Amino acid sequence: MPSVLRVALPVPLPTLFDYLPPTTGEVKAGSRVLVPFGRGKAVGVVVETDVPANVGNARLKRVLRVLDDAPLLDEALMHTLAWAADYWLGAPGEAYANALPLLLREDKPLPETREPVWWLTIAGQSALDAGSRRGGSRALLEALSEGPMSAAELDTSLPDWRAAARRLTEAGLIERGEQSLSSTPGPTVVPPVLQAEQEAAVDAVAQAFGRFQPFLLDGITGSGKTEVYLSLIERALAQDKQVLLLVPEIGLAPQTVRRLRERLGVPVEVLHSNLAEGERARAWLRMRNGEAKVMLGTRSAVFTPLPHAGLIIVDEEHDSAYKQQEGFRYHARDIAMLRGRALHVPVLLGSATPSLESLANVEAGRYQPLHLRSRPSAAHPPQVQIVDMRAQRLEHGLSPAMLHTIGETVARGEQVLVFRNRRGYAPVLLCHGCGWHADCPRCEHPLTLHAAWRKLVCHHCDHQSAVPTSCPVCGSNELKPQGQGTERLEEALTAHFPNTPVLRIDRETTRRRDAFEQLLGNLQADAPAILVGTQMLAKGHDLPNLTLVALVGVDEGLLSVDFRASERLAQLVVQVAGRAGRARKPGRVLLQTHHPDHPLLHSLLARGYGAAAKELLAERRQTGLPPYGHQILLRAEAHQRAAVDAFLSEALHALPDLATLQVAGPMPAPMPLRAGRQRGQLLIESTTRRQLHAAVRPWSLQLPQLPSARKVRWSLDVDPIDLY
Ligand SMILES: Nc1ncnc2c1ncn2[C@@H]1O[C@H](COP(=O)(O)OP(=O)(O)OP(=O)(O)O)[C@@H](O)[C@H]1O
Ligand SMILES: [Zn+2]
The missing domain is CATH 3.30.70.600 (Ribosomal protein S10)
Known part of the structure; x- marks a missing residue:
């Protein structure tokens, strides 16, 4: 048998592929190669070298070209990927493909790692002086008149700059070049003095630098977990080590990046699905080269190379966004653990509402628990109060008590968050004459009415149809929206509180890049406002004037058959509630339900998330469900x-x-x-x-x-x- 290279190719097949090595030169595991595949070519990652072939000589083809002189994926990462592909029973090629940004899966030279910057040309300066450009182009010319700016800087100050940049580059008014990152200013914000529990958490993790040790930082909302991360990142940087910080959602990234950049005074790399491919590849490569020290990213950033690894942090570790739901179905929290083990660094998981999996790992002694029990900047965490909706006259799903409290809050000049985890106007369109309702023909599930779009939309498959004017079964024209989505609540609240701005934040209103940031930016810190939104608003935001959180329509979670529904509901309630009263003003939380006596709500409200989670864990143990089964x-x-x-x-x-x-x-x-x-x-x-x-x-x-x-x-x- 000839000796071959075993190569991972990005195809959904449960195998690696054998190829003859190139006739000259040496190939190392972790390098990319271009190989003939089927009728075309493919870029793969060499997993093993010098192994006996699995297939006969006649069928072996030779590698066309080696793309990397030195392995792109280091040994520790290759080891983790092999383990992960085996554990999640995925196609190994898909596992390796996940580890590489899309651009690095192509047969192209590696992109420059220096960041592109834009500057004015002489013609551009004259155009600006002459005032010959309008709108976005003018705004960009003005921004660049202060000096060159990078894509990242432009992203934060001029969200729609890209189209203008294309026009102006073509017209020769601006130019693109590259600049290295060394010119970042030092820290601009002074850190707060840590509280005793924060200090203890930082010390415990810092003592584990240099070896693998998992930690669970279990700290109530607003207790300063992010400050603990920041302090640890500073310590790692002081030892010239790299840090990987994972967050569940893109929505959290811009805020966190800003906070990190201001505090650390070093470049912070970002990796999430909303970035251009070139930016993703550059960020990944800068970490791989050791040029960059801090990476902030969502799920797939867990594969970032860390040649000088110091620490891995997983924020909001309970969040289900860490699980990939197609192809290679890995869980980023678990991969973070694998990586910590392979790299000999501590892994810090943080949450106000830890997953039952992590709590069970603490119970079993595998994770070391760390606690933050108080809010440094507020008197008390808010109390949650139940509003019994039974036999109440509801106004668009809102009870009189709820409306009253919202009214009092905005009258004091404070802000309210109304939480409803359903987009659209109403989840069902029902015929009052015969009981018919509009179903998706492809899913047999009710279609959601979207009033502004004048459409019925399936939230499972995106099927869309026009809103009928009369019932297709009985011809009655009394078609009634049933139930409330965020769009309907926005309308109802606007009607009820005509003098208070009502802002809706859900997937529709935040579709555009940076829309979320802009919406929150429109909030005046000291003026009253009502925010209506889905779980996008559940976490990570600090709005000091927000003092009331109103939860409407969480009952679905109480009735679900999914064994994880209770855990998810408890997490959601606590996270949303945690948005209230984060600064000096005390916060209040109202939860409106038809099931005021539900045991989960009771233990959650009476004794908190920790106690509720213990009960849920006991149930899981009894029934042999995960994490015990x-x-x-x-x-x-x-x-x-x-x-x-x-x-x-x-x-x-x-x-x-x-x-x-x-x-x-x-x-x-x-x-x-x-x-x-x-x-x-x-x-x-x-x-x-x-x-x-x-x-x-x-x-x-x-x-x-x-x-x-x-x-x-x-x-x-x-x-x-x-x-x-
Ligand atoms: N030691 C401290 N002294 C004063 N203020 C602090 C301290 N630690 C944190 N804070 C402030 O308390 C607020 C909440 O902190 P932080 O955002 O770190 O909490 P968190 O636990 O990450 O919150 P959540 O999980 O709810 O998102 C922030 O405004 C932060 O600046
Ligand atoms: Zn459908």
Whole structure:
């Protein structure tokens, strides 16, 4: 057998591919290579070198070109990726592809790591003096008249600058060049003096520098977790080490970047899906080269190379955004742990509402707990009060008590957050004559009415249709919106409080880049306002004049069949409530419900998240559910129900019949039809992870060979967080 290179290619197949090495030169694991693949070419990552081939000589092809002289992915990262691909039972090639920004998965030279900057040309200066340009172009000329600016700077000061930059570059009025990052000013903000508990947390983590140790920083909302991160980042920087800070959402990034830049006085790299590909690749490479020290990013940033690793931080570690829901279905919190272990650095998870998984890890002694129990800048965390909605006359879903308190708050000149986790005007359009309601034809789920768009929209598959003027069944024209979405609440609150600005913040109003920041920027710090929004508003924002949080319509979470629904609801309630009273003014939280006696609400409100989480954990232990039991979910979908059933039953037959495995299904998915596809699943559980993997790993390789596998789309989800 000839010795070959084993290469990961970005295809959804459970294998690596063998290629003959190039005729000259040496290739190292972690380097990218261009190889012939199918009828074309592909860029892959060399996983192993000098291994005996798995296939016969005749079928082996030779690598076309080696793209990297030195490995792009270092040994520690390669090791983590191999482990992760095996654990999540993904296609290994997809795991390696996830680790690289898109631009680095192409057959192109590595981009320059210096940041592009724009400056005025002489012609540009004259155009500005002559006042010959208007609008965005003029704004950009004016901004650059002060001196060159980088993309990142322009992003913060002139959100819509890109189109103008293109026009002005073409007209020769501005020019693009590159500048290295050394010219960042030092810190501009003085850190607060840490409180004793913050200090203790910082010391504990700092003492673990240089070795792997997981920590869970369990600190109430507003307790200063971010200050703990900042102080630790400073300590790591003082030792010339790199830090990776993960946040769950892009929405949190701009605020946090600003806070980091002001405090640390070093360049802070950013990596999230809203960036241009070039910027993502540059940020990744600057960390890889060691030029940059701090990386702030969302889920996929967990793969950032850290040649001088000092610390990994996962903020809001309970957030489900850390789980990738397609392709390589990894969990970034778990990858962070793997990386910490491989790099010998501490990993700090932080949350006001830790996941039950992390709490169980503390209980088992695997994670060291750290606590922050008070708010340094406020007297008390806000109290949550229940508003019983039963038998109340509701005005667009708002009870009189709720409206009254909102009125009092804005009359004092303070701000209110009305939380409703549903976009649109109303979740259902119902015929008052016969009871018909508008359903998505592709999902058989109610369509959401969007009043401003005059459309019915499916929130599961995006199917859209016109709003009927009369009922298609009985012809009645009494079609009534049922229930409230944020759009309807905005309308109702605007009508009820005509003199107070009402701002809606949800996926629709924040579609544009930076819209979220701008909306919040429009809030005057000392003036009254009502914010209406979805969970985008649940976390990470500090609005000092916000003193009332009103939660409406969280009852769905109390009634859900998903075993994680209670945990999610508890987290959401506590996080949203945490937005109230963060500065000196005391905060209040009202929760409006039809189930005032629900046990979860009771323990949550009477004894707090920690106590509620303990009860939920006890239930999970009793029922053998995660984190005490372990699950792998096989999902399948097809246009025909019969194809789904056939595949799942063949899959079930192929599964070894072991006493250590419990199998549920085949069964329809909780949402049996979605976007016109029939969906089904098979849930495999075991009390030990090892046994579960030992059984499922060989089985997963059999699945593509099953006769019915070609007729369905299927996927395996290890530790699924959504069973739908
Ligand atoms: N030691 C301190 N002294 C004074 N103010 C502090 C101190 N630590 C934090 N703060 C302030 O308290 C507020 C909340 O802090 P921070 O944003 O770090 O909390 P957090 O725990 O990350 O919040 P959340 O989880 O709710 O987003 C901020 O305005 C911060 O500047
Ligand atoms: Zn649909």
